[in-house]
Amino acid sequence: MNRRARRNHSAAFKAKVALAAVKGDRTIAQLAEHFDVHPNQITTWKSQLEASASEIFGPGGGTPATPAVDVKSLHAKIGELTLENDS
Incomplete structure (x- = not known):
């Protein structure tokens, strides 16, 4: 008996299947x-x-808001780290 390779389903596929199950017009077996x-x-x-x-x-509700990113401080930190790596 051959085993099928493990499958990773996308979130969209899982949602589609779960919504079909919640709808209830077909059985779980179907x-x-x-x-x-x-x-x-x-x-x-x-x-x-x-x-x-x-x-x-x-x-x-919904997706959580992403915090605002201070680009200037990130560029400054990159510059500092670059100087440390070069020396």
Whole structure:
């Protein structure tokens, strides 16, 4: 019996499968056959989606804002480190 190589699914694929499971128009077994993943994996992704959905729609939901970067200070630090490496 040959084993299939381990697959890494993208976040978009996981979301697509989990949303299909939440929709409920097909069984988990049907979804597993359609998307070629194990039914337990679909159940796990569905649970993760349901658990984290409140974070998305909560206060300040969505992706966290990236902090502002002070480019001048970073360039100054690069210059300092370059001088240290050269000497």
